[in-house]
Amino acid sequence: MFYGNARAHPYKTNMTTFFPTSPASPYTVAVYPIQQEPGVWFPTYLIRRYAAGIERVVANVTMRASTHSTEREAIRAGIKAGAATIQKLRAA
Known part of the structure; x- marks a missing residue:
């Protein structure tokens, strides 16, 4: 499932920010791929919620x-896991 556009953050070359926009969502997922050793990557993602003019960190997960x-596979896995977490947060 795809909920928005993944784009590279202009200031951090290793971070991909994901904006789930369908339906409109106050949540944002930022994925950081980490290279454990040559050829071994794992994702870390950060979920933020924007409400009432304040952005708060809801989850910081290392996979x-x-x-x-x-690196691309790690980013995709982080986006997928972050989107699933957002669905759970919406249901709660």
């Missing part, structure tokens, strides 16, 4: 058990 061979 060390989910290793990938490329």
Whole structure:
């Protein structure tokens, strides 16, 4: 499932920010791929919620058990996990 556009953050080259926009959402997911060793990547994602003019960190998750061979695969896994977490937060 895809909920928005992934784009590179202009100031941090390793971070991908994901804006779930369908339906409109106050949540944002930022994914940081981390290279554990050459050829081994795992994602870390940060979920933020914007409400009443304030942005708050809701979750900061490191997925060390989910290793990938490329940076792009790690980013995709982080986006997918972050989107699933947002769905759970909306349901709560």
